[in-house]
Amino acid sequence: METILNVKGLTKSFGPKKAVDGISLSVIRGEVMGLLGPNGAGKTTAIRMIMGILTPDAGEICFNFGGRPQQLDKGKIGYLPEERGLYDDARVIENLLYLADLKGRPAREARREALQWLERLDLGDYADQKLEKLSKGMQQKVQFIASILHRPELVLFDEPFSGLDPVNQDFFKEIIRELQDGGTTVLLSAHQMNLVEELCDSIFLINHGREVLSGKLQAIKESYKEHLVELRYNPAEESGFLKKIPGLRILREQPGLAVMRYSGSAGINALLQEFGSRLTVSTITVEKPPLHEIFIETVRERGEDIEVA
Numbered sequence: 586m587e588t589i590l591n592v593k594g595l596t597k598s599f600g601p602k603k604a605v606d607g608i609s610l611s612v613i614r615g616e617v618m619g620l621l622g623p624n625g626a627g628k629t630t631a632i633r634m635i636m637g638i639l640t641p642d643a644g645e646i647c648f649n650f651g652g653r654p655q656q657l658d659k660g661k662i663g664y665l666p667e668e669r670g671l672y673d674d675a676r677v678i679e680n681l682l683y684l685a686d687l688k689g690r691p692a693r694e695a696r697r698e699a700l701q702w703l704e705r706l707d708l709g710d711y712a713d714q715k716l717e718k719l720s721k722g723m724q725q726k727v728q729f730i731a732s733i734l735h736r737p738e739l740v741l742f743d744e745p746f747s748g749l750d751p752v753n754q755d756f757f758k759e760i761i762r763e764l765q766d767g768g769t770t771v772l773l774s775a776h777q778m779n780l781v782e783e784l785c786d787s788i789f790l791i792n793h794g795r796e797v798l799s800g801k802l803q804a805i806k807e808s809y810k811e812h813l814v815e816l817r818y819n820p821a822e823e824s825g826f827l828k829k830i831p832g833l834r835i836l837r838e839q840p841g842l843a844v845m846r847y848s849g850s851a852g853i854n855a856l857l858q859e860f861g862s863r864l865t866v867s868t869i870t871v872e873k874p875p876l877h878e879i880f881i882e883t884v885r886e887r888g889e890d891i892e893v894a
Contacts, residue, residue, distance in 0.1 A: 790880050
């Protein structure tokens, strides 16, 4: 696996506050990595250092384009900032063509593809409108187009779903998957972990500027000790034995339905066999808790509080 971005010991303080505290991460070419954590955890500061907007107090940032290590090349990177960076008094198409030109994209190709993207994002009628006339969600779409119009190898999205309604959030997720399918590597930051975890191949969770959990998302969830279990059975049958099973905690119960968490040492298969031997089961659903809950539990186990901006 080829690494496209390698960060070692990245640190940044603002006065007495250490916003980023010695984080190290590697982004594999072709993956979607989520840089996740609550508001104020240091995600935006880390991305701004990667983009060369802020200078680290310590640490190294190295990119790999064309098979060789190198420093920042903004022509090969797309960036959607948390605080939008467009020109309000310029027309939408002028914003896009100007930014594409800065990245070295030929004007004719950039115009053709910009108009195609505007049509796809339901902004075709706004190409000649000044940006200030557009809603926040529309401006977010324009900024998104600007970040990918020059066909970058690596894209950094900082809170890409901010200001979007659920329909457009799903639409953006679809486009991010398409970018990945086309070979683009994506590093995205977000505080809504449950919104983006389905997108991510790997994650890097931070709190107070420090790493909490990192690695392949599937492996992290599989290693987590608890399962969420939903059991449906014949409501005429007695289920009192559930309360006596070690490691089983009932969250919600009514005749024929029990929603539970299980962390027992006997293992999930043994639990399911016990259900089947004592109840007429219609359905059983077993899954790991959402990433947000895993994050909270991990932080608590470390004796830390959760950063709140």
